[in-house]
Amino acid sequence: MGKPTGFMEYKRELPADREPLERLKDWNEFHLHLPEEHLRTQGARCMDCGIPFCHTGMLVSGMACGCPINNLIPEWNDLVYRGLWKQALARLLRTNNFPEFTGRVCPAPCEGSCTLGSIDPAVTIKNIEVSIIDRGWAEGWIAPNPPQVRTGKKVAVVGSGPAGLSAAAQLNKAGHQVTVFERADLPGGLLMYGIPNMKLDKREVVLRRVKLMEQEGINFVCNTAIGGADYPVEKLKGDFDAVILATGATLPRDLPIDGRNLKGIHFAMDFLTANTKAVLNEGADFISAEGKNVIIIGGGDTGTDCVGTSLRHGCASVTQLEIMPRFPDTRATDNPWPEWPKVHKVDYGQEEAAAKFGADPRVFVTTATRFEGDAQGNVTAVHTVQVEWKQNEKGQFIPVPVPGTEQVRPADLVLLAMGFLGPEQELPEALGLERDPRSNIKAEFNRYATNIPGVFAAGDCRRGQSLVVWAFNEGRGAARECDRFLMGETELP
Incomplete structure (x- = not known):
């Protein structure tokens, strides 16, 4: 080519x-x-x-x-x-x-x-x-393309993140009447509130696509939590011929060390979500980093997004603690092509921090040991130590503190960006769904069917925290299997 x-x-x-x-x-x-x-x-x-x-x-x-x-x-x-x-x-x-x-x-x-x-x-x-x-x-090549024929089948998609949107789009193409339920005030899930506007514009990109999907016949119902008083699971199963759960893995990993209850310590997603709401609606409350010494615990995209957001608020300083070692600048011998290249990268947030403060904000092989606060209960510092990764008696690599590397870092705002443990459990429990050992909804990859007939699961709630593009893969696959369940056969890819 x-x-x-x-x-x-x-x-x-x-x-x-x-x-x-x-x-x-x-x-x-x-x-x-x-x-x-x-x-x-x-x-x-x-x-x-x-x-x-x-x-x-x-x-x-x-x-x-x-x-x-x-x-x-x-x-x-x-x-x-x-x-x-x-x-x-x-x-x-x-x-x-x-x-x-x-x-x-x-x-x-x-x-x-x-x-x-x-x-x-x-x-x-x-x-x-x-x-x-x-x-x-x-x-103008992108235009509404609703299906020519409707099947008369109704499908509920719970969650409007990447997996939910792709499942809805495919099921609508197959001619089913699709309703997407979202507990937030706007559709998009992670795309709307988990990724900052400077990476993915909400009005010009996300909501533009949602509007097109509405014009193609998909119904979005926001501010509605399935499984509670808003919409009981009995009504969900009664109103629809099939259900796809795409609720994501939204249970954040916590850091239960001394001082965790001090004010000024927040989960990264709470920080990012409130900020995007404030960007979209002037005057909305948000967690401000203005004038503060910010410590971000955790790397990855979420940590980077916290760096970029804190800088736009006008933080006094920003430090990002990563417990893992720095990746090499080029592929290691045990990381050959075509594997995902585990090499050192400077993302947008680190580039911005270096431009403003003169250095990459990341501190590698370092973890927090306790939080320190003042008399009013506000966080004032994070105690850290460097670690060394060693094998234990089971052969597992674990972080071991390095004596003499303890440090106290000033902090007015601490953001926990250490990933997610799995989906929230209330809805799976209400539906009586089986879970795997990691608390994810149990459904075989490429089949997506749960133990309840007509109920499917896709995306992070099934596979655990993963990439947006894997969520698209699973949403499409779940739509295919849902269509097969409803019609006996399917032409969806």
């Missing part, structure tokens, strides 16, 4: 982001687009490798290898190279319901498994993807 010699002639090129200190002044998206001629050149780098690992969509060493939704990447790279943008969009939409989301927030396991990436910098797959869909919206 692309130009046969393009990978030898052209270097990898990404669009410049907005300048870090400039973008800290607002909540607007910071990514820019390349000019069309540059995008076509980048598409030309796709090297006709014969066996394109970029769209394999499987797990290798427990990590994603290639695109979990099996995007036909070489094909739309070639179409972009040839300037056939509308055809590229059609090819992209065959496998991806929401390229404007994955093109902005997916970590791009496709690029980690790009064949060219085994010898040179990978093809800029993610940037080409978002450029295709953004052009489609700009040109």
Whole structure:
């Protein structure tokens, strides 16, 4: 695909982001687009490798290898190279319901498994993807496409995050009447309130897609918690022919050390959610980092988002504690292509912190041991220690404190960004669903059926905390199996 010699002639090129200190002044998206001629050149780098690992969509060493939704990447790279943008969009939409989301927030396991990436910098797959869909919206090629025939079957999707939205979109294509329930005030789940506006614009990107889905016949019911007084499970099962649960893994991992009950210590998602609500609605309450020394405990995307949000508030300082070691700058010998490359990266938040304060805010192999507070019960400091990862008697690697590395770090605001333990249990319990040993809803991958006939589970509530693109994979798969349950057969992919 692309130009046969393009990978030898052209270097990898990404669009410049907005300048870090400039973008800290607002909540607007910071990514820019390349000019069309540059995008076509980048598409030309796709090297006709014969066996394109970029769209394999499987797990290798427990990590994603290639695109979990099996995007036909070489094909739309070639179409972009040839300037056939509308055809590229059609090819992209065959496998991806929401390229404007994955093109902005997916970590791009496709690029980690790009064949060219085994010898040179990978093809800029993610940037080409978002450029295709953004052009489609700009040109008016994205328009409502409701099904021509309705089946008369009604399906409830509980949760409007990535898995729920993709399940709803596919079931609607099959002709079923779909109602999506969301307990928050706006649809989108993680896409709406778990990811800051500067990474994924809520009005211009998320709500634009929700509006299109409504125009295609999908009904969104917000401010409604299933399983309680709002909407009992008996009514849910009585009103619908099938149910897909896509509630996510929203139970945060806590840090039960001395001083945890001090004021000023919050879960990261509470901080991010309230902030996005304030961005969308001026005057809404939020947890402000203005003028504060902020300590973020945990890495990953959520930790980075807390860094970027704190900086936009005008924090006095920001430090991010990561218990894991710093990744190497290049692939280690035990991390070969096409595995996900475990290499050191500087994300947008760290780049912004370095621009403002002169250094990357991350402190590696370090953990908190206790919180310190004042007489009024406010957190004032975090006590930390460096750790060394050693094997215990069972052969498991565990963090062991290193004597003499203790430190007291001033803190007025502490954000816990250590991941999630699984789904909240009230709804699964009310429905009588079986759970796996990790408290996730028990349903076999690629079948998605729970122990209750007609009830399916998809996304993080089934597999545990994972990537947005895996949620899209599971939502599509659950829709397929739900359609099969309702109709006896299915044409959904």
